[in-house]
Amino acid sequence: MTPPLLSLTWTDHVTGRQGFLVVDRLVRGVSSGGLRMRPGCTLDEVAGLARGMSVKEALHYDPETRYVPLGGAKGGIDCDPRDPEAYGLLVRYLRSMRPYIESCWTTGEDLGLTQDLVDRAVGEAGLVSSVQAVYPLLDDEEGARRRIADAFAVEVDGIGLDELVGGCGVAESVLTALDRAGVPYWRTRVSLQGFGTMGGATARFLTRAGLTVVAIADIKGTIANPAGLDVEALLTARDAYGTVDRDALRPGDRELPGDAWLSAEAEVLVPAAVSYAVDIANQGRITARWIAEAANMPVRPEAEELLAARGITVLPDVVVNSATNAWWWWTLFGDLDAEADEAFAHIRRSMRVLTDRILGRAEADGTTPRSAAHAIAADRLSVTAERFGWHR
Numbered sequence: 001m002t003p004p005l006l007s008l009t010w011t012d013h014v015t016g017r018q019g020f021l022v023v024d025r026l027v028r029g030v031s032s033g034g035l036r037m038r039p040g041c042t043l044d045e046v047a048g049l050a051r052g053m054s055v056k057e058a059l060h061y062d063p064e065t066r067y068v069p070l071g072g073a074k075g076g077i078d079c080d081p082r083d084p085e086a087y088g089l090l091v092r093y094l095r096s097m098r099p100y101i102e103s104c105w106t107t108g109e110d111l112g113l114t115q116d117l118v119d120r121a122v123g124e125a126g127l128v129s130s131v132q133a134v135y136p137l138l139d140d141e142e143g144a145r146r147r148i149a150d151a152f153a154v155e156v157d158g159i160g161l162d163e164l165v166g167g168c169g170v171a172e173s174v175l176t177a178l179d180r181a182g183v184p185y186w187r188t189r190v191s192l193q194g195f196g197t198m199g200g201a202t203a204r205f206l207t208r209a210g211l212t213v214v215a216i217a218d219i220k221g222t223i224a225n226p227a228g229l230d231v232e233a234l235l236t237a238r239d240a241y242g243t244v245d246r247d248a249l250r251p252g253d254r255e256l257p258g259d260a261w262l263s264a265e266a267e268v269l270v271p272a273a274v275s276y277a278v279d280i281a282n283q284g285r286i287t288a289r290w291i292a293e294a295a296n297m298p299v300r301p302e303a304e305e306l307l308a309a310r311g312i313t314v315l316p317d318v319v320v321n322s323a324t325n326a327w328w329w330w331t332l333f334g335d336l337d338a339e340a341d342e343a344f345a346h347i348r349r350s351m352r353v354l355t356d357r358i359l360g361r362a363e364a365d366g367t368t369p370r371s372a373a374h375a376i377a378a379d380r381l382s383v384t385a386e387r388f389g390w391h392r
Contacts, residue, residue, distance in 0.1 A: 004023060004024045005024065007023075007043065010096055014088070024051050027071045031053075031104055032329070033106075034110030035113060037077040047074075053074055055374060074110075077093055091125050101130065109197075115152070147334065150338035161340050161343060164201045164205075165344075167203075167294075168344050169321065169351045172323075180359055191215035192270040193277055193298075194242060198321065199273065200238065202292075211268070212227075218244055219242075221257055224255075233248055242273075262286055268288055269291045283306050290315060291314045291315065295321070319355060322351075361375065
């Protein structure tokens with residue numbers, strides 16, 4: 001495994017807590033990857049996420065579009081985002097990372113942080129924007145910044161477009177897998193871990209496509225109903241962290257332990273919360289046919305091997321949850337306008353082509369979708385490197 005271009009650990013002088021930044025590679029001198037905040041975050045975790053971002057970026061390379069994928073990077077802070085000290089810690093981290101944010105690292109929301117919070121902290125840290133490193137690559141910086149600001153102001157059914165695009169991509173990956181297998185949507189049940197931005201949007205798009213969500217896990221436990229949960233009602237009853245107000249539950253809804261989502265009677269599992277949710281110890285409880293990784297790195301590699309041996313397909317995070325990042329750049333570079341229907345149509349088309357290509361490659365090579373995704377990404381990284389230079 002090739003080491004990353006940059007790997008650093010930062011220690012906050014006020015709290016003693018640590019933060020991390022890993023730049024896996026640069027393309028045209030710039031990298032892309034969000035900033036997460038969670039207790040227990042480690043440098044190894046951030047390095048794995050940065051490698052994944054390089055793959056996600058490469059998979060969306062299309063020489064016909066304005067958006068040219070960047071390199072991969074990731075930031076992380078070891079702190080509970082609910083901690084009273086979290087915001088001050090975030091500002092100090094961003095202030096310390098200012099040289100990288102100004103020159104080579106574009107970032108945004110990830111686990112534990114919202115884009116609004118990141119933007120506020122970025123301003124307080126004295127930065128222009130969390131994506132300012134990409135500005136020199138834009139043909140019309142003013143127009144691009146106006147377009148992305150307009151896109152973030154768009155709401156669909158009371159939810160921001162930026163909170164929906166990722167879930168739209170996850171849903172389309174799932175629907176593509178079902179279509180390839182000839183499985184009807186109306187007979188397909190879904191169990192999710194996480195009901196925040198990604199999990200909530202995924203649940204909405206899948207139910208509107210005709211699937212039935214039978215279980216949702218949040219920090220309080222799992223809510224289940226074999227006849228189907230009222231996703232729209234639960235969306236209006238969740239807080240900013242994706243926790244559902246139990247007063248909104250219907251008589252047929254049951255409250256189960258937090259890990260019950262794993263063994264729910266469902267064809268599709270969607271881990272949309274934390275990394276490392278599925279491991280060797282608990283993978284044997286899964287009976288679903290597909291696992292769609294809406295979160296980053298939710299299935300440990302050794303667990304994925306055992307799942308594959310049992311005929312369970314893991315749709316990998318580098319494909320499934322890549323639409324959020326791609327939508328940012330499609331909009332900023334001018335491939336998309338600040339318009340919801342156009343964004344959803346573009347995401348559906350792109351994610352369907354990408355997922356279908358990866359599943360087809362996996363079948364042809366007799367390997368897993370993850371291996372197929374990495375093989376395709378390696379081909380595209382070589383193309384971008386030849387076009388723009390090898391930057392490690």
